[in-house]
Amino acid sequence: xxxxxxxxxxxxxxxxxxxxxxxxxxxxxxxxxxxxxxxxxxxxxxxxxxxxxxxxxxxxxxxxxxxxxxxxxxxxxxxxxxxxxxxxxxxxxxxxxxxxxxxxxxxxxxxxxxxxxxxxxxxxxxxxxxxxxxxxxxxxxxxxxxxxxxxxxxxxxxxxxxxxxxxx
Numbered sequence: 401x402x403x404x405x406x407x408x409x410x411x412x413x414x415x416x417x418x419x420x421x422x423x424x425x426x427x428x429x430x431x432x433x434x435x436x437x438x439x440x441x442x443x444x445x446x447x448x449x450x451x452x453x454x455x456x457x458x459x460x461x462x463x464x465x466x467x468x469x470x471x472x473x474x475x476x477x478x479x480x481x482x483x484x485x486x487x488x489x490x491x492x493x494x495x496x497x498x499x500x501x502x503x504x505x506x507x508x509x510x511x512x513x514x515x516x517x518x519x520x521x522x523x524x525x526x527x528x529x530x531x532x533x534x535x536x537x538x539x540x541x542x543x544x545x546x547x548x549x550x551x552x553x554x555x556x557x558x559x560x561x562x563x564x565x566x567x568x
Contacts (some may be wrong), residue, residue, distance in 0.1 A: 405448060409560065410450020412441040416553045423465070423545035425502060431465040432546055434458070434552045454559045458552050465548035469541050477513050482530030490534035491518030509534040 415437040422428025429436075435458050438475045443448030450458075482490070493512020497504030513534040517527035 405445070405564070407439055408445050412437045412559070413554070414554070416556070417550075419555060420546065420549040423549040424542050430469075431462040431549055431552060434549055434556075435462045438552075438556050448563075450499050450559055451558055451563075454555060457555060461548050461552050466546045468544045472537040472541025472544065474534075474537065475538060477509075477534040480533030480536070481526055481527045481532055482499060482513055482517065483520060483522070485516040485520040486513040486527070486530035486534070486558075489513040490531075490537075491533070492516075494538070506538070509538055 410484075416434045418428065419430055419437065420513030422433055423430035438450050438458050439454060442455060462504035470491070474490060477486045477490045489512035490509040491512070493510065493515075494505060496507070496512070497506070497508020500508075510531040512531075514527045514531035517530045518524070522530070
């Protein structure tokens with residue numbers, strides 16, 4: 401490995417670690433940032449970067465994790481009895497909550513789900529359960545996204561190390 405290889409890898413890994421943090425903390429793109437770092441590494445290092453099939457796997461995991469992010473809060477709300485209003489409120493609350501990071505990303509889905517359930521005529525108890533489900537789903541989604549992020553980084557690093565070892 402040359403100094404350029406090491407420098408490119410270190411910078412790429414720093415950006416990927418930032419992406420892993422973003423998988424848990426809102427406001428950072430998470431897995432899309434990890435994918436972007438791998439693509440830029442490939443563009444800068446050419447054939448010394450990740451192979452196209454690895455980039456394809458990283459892209460697939462990115463799409464799955466982004467879908468997981470939107471789905472988890474909704475599923476959590478539904479499991480605890482939310483109607484479509486609660487699911488919509490959870491989603492809208494999460495979007496609005498991003499303006500008040502980090503607390504807003506937790507409170508937003510809760511308030512959004514509860515508010516729209518109450519507007520739909522549901523009792524406080526049912527609306528509160530829907531809001532709690534939205535928050536539980538949010539945390540479950542964060543755990544899933546972090547697992548995706550760690551797996552993506554691991555695949556990238558192991559792939560590059562194996563290619564460098566094979567190259568001699």
